Amino acid sequence: MNYFDHLIVVLFAGLYPAYDFFYSIPKFKKNLAYNKPGIRKREYRKSIVWIWILSIIVIVIWRYHDRKLVDLGIDFTFGWKILLSILLFILASIYMFYLYRTISQDTEQRSILRTKISDKESSDFLPHNIQDFRWFCIVSISAGICEELLYRGFLLWYFNFFTNTVVAIVVSSILFGLAHLFQGWKGCVQASVAGLFLAIIYLLTGSLWIPITLHIIGDLYSGLLGWLAFNDTRISDG
Numbered sequence: 001m002n003y004f005d006h007l008i009v010v011l012f013a014g015l016y017p018a019y020d021f022f023y024s025i026p027k028f029k030k031n032l033a034y035n036k037p038g039i040r041k042r043e044y045r046k047s048i049v050w051i052w053i054l055s056i057i058v059i060v061i062w063r064y065h066d067r068k069l070v071d072l073g074i075d076f077t078f079g080w081k082i083l084l085s086i087l088l089f090i091l092a093s094i095y096m097f098y099l100y101r102t103i104s105q106d107t108e109q110r111s112i113l114r115t116k117i118s119d120k121e122s123s124d125f126l127p128h129n130i131q132d133f134r135w136f137c138i139v140s141i142s143a144g145i146c147e148e149l150l151y152r153g154f155l156l157w158y159f160n161f162f163t164n165t166v167v168a169i170v171v172s173s174i175l176f177g178l179a180h181l182f183q184g185w186k187g188c189v190q191a192s193v194a195g196l197f198l199a200i201i202y203l204l205t206g207s208l209w210i211p212i213t214l215h216i217i218g219d220l221y222s223g224l225l226g227w228l229a230f231n232d233t234r235i236s237d238g
Contacts, residue, residue, distance in 0.1 A: 001161055004061045009158055012054045012150050017179040025182040032124055040127065044135040048142045055146040058154050073153035073208035081205055085213040092217040096224050103228045114229040121184035126226025136223040144216030151176045151195060152202045152211055169199045194218070 024046075031039045062072055075081070103109045117123050127133040151172055159168035177192025198211040 001158070002065070004064075005158060008054075008058055008061060009155065012058075013155065013175045013179070016050065016054065017181070020179075021181050029124060040125070040132045041135050043125070044132070044139045047139055051142055051146040051150075055149050058150060062154075072149065072157065073202060073206075074149070075207045075209070081207045081209045085209045088210070088213050089217065092221070096221060100224060100228065104231075110228060110231075113225060117226060117229045120187070121182075122187050122222075123226065125182070126230070127223050128226070128230040130227070130231070133223060133227040136226075137220060140216050140219035140223060143219055144212045147176070147179075148198065148202075148208045148212045148215055151179075152199055153208055156199060156202070165203065169196060169203070173199055 028039065028043050059069075059072075062069070069075075103113065117126065127136040155172040155175065156165075156168050159171050163171075173192050173195035176195035177188045177190075180191035181188045183191070198215060201214070202208060202211050
């Protein structure tokens with residue numbers, strides 16, 4: 001381990017979430033209040049770019065020091081982990097398609113769903129139209145890959161140098177939750193619990209494939225519910 005490792009942890013687990021929470025998110029909500037067109041798409045695109053930049057930096061540093069990608073949780077061996085991930089994604093896709101067909105044709109269910117979701121602080125970040133949803137799908141895939149690489153793959157490895165595995169899981173999960181503080185304290189706690197669950201799966205399987213798949217599925221599901229809830233409103237952000 002060297003100072004580059006410390007620097008990247010400070011960057012993606014400290015500075016970037018702080019910048020997001022104290023500057024980027026308030027600016028986004030302000031623009032949203034003024035109903036500026038395309039504001040969600042711009043926020044999605046910015047998130048995609050930054051999370052990939054951070055992940056690429058981690059991989060470059062990792063390979064520069066001749067570390068194996070498998071030790072970062074990236075295993076390209078085609079086996080049961082990849083097959084299970086594919087199966088989970090297919091089953092989730094079938095369920096979400098069924099959900100879409102059911103709720104999209106039921107005005108009452110959409111109204112109930114809209115009321116339920118609107119009470120959550122994260123509702124502003126969910127897609128409100130088809131253009132939003134397309135970009136949100138890319139955000140979901142990017143977050144699933146990159147956040148698992150950063151918070152499960154790299155951060156668990158990092159904290160294992162200073163403490164035991166249990167503490168490393170807890171600390172990395174808390175930091176993962178704090179990165180979602182823009183969703184409110186309830187969303188922060190939920191993200192921490194989800195991070196804890198994904199970290200345990202990662203340690204049990206020794207691979208990021210299943211955590212990545214579950215992460216993507218969870219984000220896509222949230223985005224689908226947001227789109228179904230708000231898609232028939234007359235308010236559009238472009």
